[in-house]
Amino acid sequence: MAVNLTNDDLEENLVNAENDIDIIFDGETYEYKEKRKKLEDLKIQKHSWSLSEIYQKIKADTVNLAPIYQREEVWSAQTQAQFIESLFIGIMIPPVYLAEIRPKNPLESIKYEVVDGKQRLISIFKFFKNELKLSNGLQYYGDIFLNSTYSDIEAKYPEEIERVLSSVIDLYVIAQNADPEIKYDVFARLNQGNIKLTQAELRKAIYASELTNIIYREVDKIDTNPEFEKAFTKTDRNRFRHLNRVYQSVAYVEQYRVAQEENKDSIMFADYNSRPRDMINLVLQKYQSSDTKKLINIDDISKITLITYQLKKELHENPVYREIESENELPRTTEFSIDCLIPFYSEISNPTCQKQILEKLYDNQDYLKTFERSPSTTSMVNKRLGIVYNEIFE
Template sequence: MRINELNSQLFAEKDAKSRAKILSEIEVIKSLAEDKIRNEQRVVEFETKEFTIELISHKYENGKEDDVNELFVPDYQRDFVWDKKRQSKLIESLLLGFPIPYVFTADVDSEDPELDGRIEIVDGSQRVRTIHAFTSNNLILQDLKTLDSLNGFTFSDLPLSRQRRFLRIPVRIIELSSKCTEETRRDLFERINSGSDILKDMEVRKGSELGSKPLYTQVIRKCSSNEDFKDLAPLSLSKEKRDERLEFTLRFFAYLDNYQNFEHSVRDFLNEYMQSHGEPDSNKQQEMISEFEKVIEFVKVNFPTGFKKTASAKSTPRVRFESLAVGVALALRANPKLEVDNLDWLTSDKFKTLTTSDGANSRSKVIERIEYVKDSLLGY
């Protein structure tokens, strides 16, 4: 029984003996909880530092092209996705002397002497890259409200005295020691960002321990880079940067494997799939990649608009992609030599309703839309 239930019982109980029994049970639960904390608690050694803007920019820039820069962004981090307005807002905050959040980094321990001692950015890569963009004159300030007279400025447009002062601004750094494992760094990244609406679900997965599993590194990432896939299922630049294509690929495999058991939370469904299927062996990896490629080839040959609604569409809806991709895969499993005789259903009111109506992510809708595509292709 949970402690809140026992507390409710205690509140309602008047008998002294019964209350004593409940209090005893509560103490046992508290003791077990404390033991759990002690057993799971990790000793994370860290130092609090201050780097100047100039030092941050230099450590990030020097050696960046050869991927040997001292201050670097690890592969589980997201792309540089802040727009110019948000970047400008950070620079304005720094110029005004406002405090900005800590940048979390980690001292990397490596057997390679060229890489040993580098500083991995665990959280704060958007801020670091914004600082570098500005000091490198690759950011033109815009939409500033307080310092509106600086709109249109680059770093070099500032008076030399202001440039010097800006480069001396300190930024607070928390640096995890080299004893901090990659697993802990990824866990920290996920915990910092999982409650934020800035990161999309796939970005959080990529940065968590799920992003280190073979399912992601050997299958999802490889399939998402398929050039035909990019042509057949176009996405806006912002969605590409926010790992929407990785999300599409993950959804394909998760629904294909277990769509009939989908409940109501897509996020939980996908996370559970990555957790339970994260370690496919090399044969299974190749099998998954091959099936994905066969689906892409089938759509390329047979569907005139690919996964899009129309030939001129610039983006692809998730629900439409899922139903078509998984439906095609299931149809090919039933008939590997499948030939298309009729595609009228692609523009039917029924298909439009299944892929655009309310409740598109209810269990019944997921099953219905996927099986509608499969049955239509098989002529049922």
């Protein structure tokens, strides 16, 4: 049974450039049996490392505390001190989750990135590195540990330090060869705390590649340009929606070219199936592999990023397009419009050309009708693409 969505529902879901949660259109459902089969490849190994081992692994960069998708240090000095006190008390610490990163060179060592537990590991590392002085908030050791560093305590209470160094924490490692779709779900399920990772952060964790690194750098570079200050709101940037928007643009370019490679006269997106999330993940996964044929030149990422920002800026700032949405009670059209325009980024590289095309599209009733009902379905997405193609080439 199809899910009926109100305009408010669509507005909420489309702000993030795609649906935050899967919305099922046209009666399509997931094949649960197939997904359960993929679980067979999910391997989560349990390790028990002493605090001494954890410190040494972080120091040697075997454990990466700062993958791009992770949050910065957010615990206050007092919270960190209270956590360290918990180690001396002997309180059981919740397990830490790591993602396995296997090197291309089999002679090199396996490394790990923190998925859940970064603040705990930062506190441990800073304490043993003498970068954390135990401050206010200590409830059991305040009389002897207050304002003390690791070295201070080790000098006066070596037995306490030895006991803590030998204590262990359980760590669960998600194997790298797990199916990316299942791995994505594992990350999402772990990400149920007060500060949730965004889709962009999850993707950077799961689909890390040369492509995602370049996209991150290009977005970071163009985002400092005052010209595009209003292309994305502060909330968008805090939620990494600008990064996710470029992931999405790259995916739509790639899948348009895939369809054309199969049939040069094809005006459609390959493997869309009414699920933008799945298509984007498919493309990012594809660019992790060294064996898969890729249709986007890495050098073109800067162009795709720039034109995405240009389109976003024009659609976001131009009151004409906002008024059309309001008068016609249409769902937010910005992201859908970028999706069907970005495959032709070479043809619309000039901002004047972009404005002319947008004016034609938003004056085209057939184009506007594609937003009125189930705008994310395969048929509507490809219909918009065809209209854009005709406006550009005919």
